[in-house]
Ligand SMILES: Nc1nc2c(c(=O)[nH]1)N(C=O)[C@@H](CNc1ccc(C(=O)N[C@@H](CCC(=O)O)C(=O)O)cc1)CN2
Ligand SMILES: Nc1nc2c(ncn2[C@@H]2O[C@H](COP(=O)(O)OP(=O)(O)OP(=O)(O)O)[C@@H](O)[C@H]2O)c(=O)[nH]1
């Protein structure tokens with residue numbers, strides 16, 4: 001880990017080609033105030049007091065040149081995000097002012113912050129536990145309102161508090177048991193049934209957390225959905241109707257789409273990346289051949305395939321061919337919820353027609369009937385997708401928090417260790433058999449909350465943050 005006594009500096013706002021109106025450079029550490037004072041001229045009698053905003057100019061101390069007109073926010077330790085002295089320069093947005101101010105901070109003695117280093121310091125200084133720090137990164141990365149709500153719940157301690165409590169219970173049980181190992185004669189004997197009961201209570205809590213992992217993963221990472229099918233069935237029209245855009249080119253010529261066209265949507269709180277692909281067929285056109293190859297790759301990499309059929313033509317030999325080429329039967333056996341049939345062009349059918357009127361000579365499969373052209377039936381598609389993932393533990397209600405993959409892996413360990421303790425009690429094994437696994441459970445919980453954590457775990461977590469966070 002790099003030196004924690006350094007004063008660190010970074011651009012805290014987005015660094016993108018577009019111009020933002022304001023850009024923030026922040027400093028944290030013992031030298032933050034001295035560095036800021038060497039760079040910032042605040043006219044008149046503005047006091048350098050904590051939690052005040054000063055107005056003035058950032059100057060290059062070498063040349064006296066004005067670099068930007070800015071506001072300066074001062075937050076003195078411990079009343080800051082990192083619990084160190086923090087100074088923020090609120091500059092004009094765009095690339096030049098913030099980059100120049102950052103360079104001046106470095107020239108004045110700050111070091112460029114590593115990714116996540118401000119939040120790492122907040123963690124090391126006890127302002128956040130590890131689950132809260134992870135929630136900060138998740139909030140920044142959130143792709144849906146629901147994902148952001150879950151992250152904010154984590155940030156406010158919805159995971160941290162009960163997990164710390166569970167760890168404390170494990171530690172108290174350990175203390176009670178270990179006291180009997182050390183002072184056999186002086187203490188009243190333990191009541192194994194009472195201890196087993198307490199551990200079972202912990203198991204229920206752990207199980208309740210574990211039950212949120214799957215929906216957490218879906219809401220955080222979302223689904224990749226590939227629209228595939230033969231040319232001209234209306235795949236690009238479906239992407240456009242679904243995303244209410246005209247992202248993809250639509251013509252009545254088969255073979256219109258060549259490259260993958262992507263669009264981002266949110267359905268029931270789940271971020272969905274939709275890929276429109278080239279219609280799959282044999283072709284002599286080299287460009288189209290490459291497009292078809294990309295369609296196959298997109299299908300292989302997707303969580304869910306939408307196989308689009310022209311409802312007015314029914315299931316054709318060409319559709320069957322694609323079904324076979326993409327190994328969809330086998331895919332469905334491995335992942336039963338990974339393929340859905342979309343019967344498109346419903347507007348060409350009789351008004352009273354329904355899904356059952358179009359027989360599909362394949363194993364029964366979730367199917368929706370819609371019209372991309374008249375933009376009708378998209379809600380059937382969304383409901384069908386939500387039904388598929390509902391089977392994987394996602395319910396619309398009760399989305400107030402969810403654990404992530406790291407937390408799930410550790411809680412699985414906790415659960416297993418506590419099961420071992422219960423087995424040891426049940427088998428009336430000596431007390432040191434109980435304590436081994438209780439120690440293991442407490443250790444995993446400590447890694448979870450960060451109360452007992454190695455540098456390499458911290459490294460792994462914080463290196464995934466963005467710079468300036
Ligand atoms: N300009 C700016 N906006 C920002 C942040 C920031 O650092 N700077 N934040 C950064 O993520 C978020 C807000 N989170 C923050 C959390 C805690 C403290 C803080 O100073 N806490 C102290 C003092 C609280 C008090 O004065 O009562 C503390 O908890 O000890 C500041 C920002 C989002 N917006
Ligand atoms: N009647 C009707 N026509 C549709 C519908 N959806 C698409 N079409 C028409 O079908 C033709 C092909 O539509 P596209 O969306 O380009 O089809 P595609 O599957 O993307 O075709 P490729 O990119 O060539 O593989 C266009 O003329 C569309 O207007 C629909 O729901 N009803």
Ligand SMILES: [Mg+2]
Pocket residue numbers: 235236237248249256257276277278279
């Ligand atoms: Mg197309």
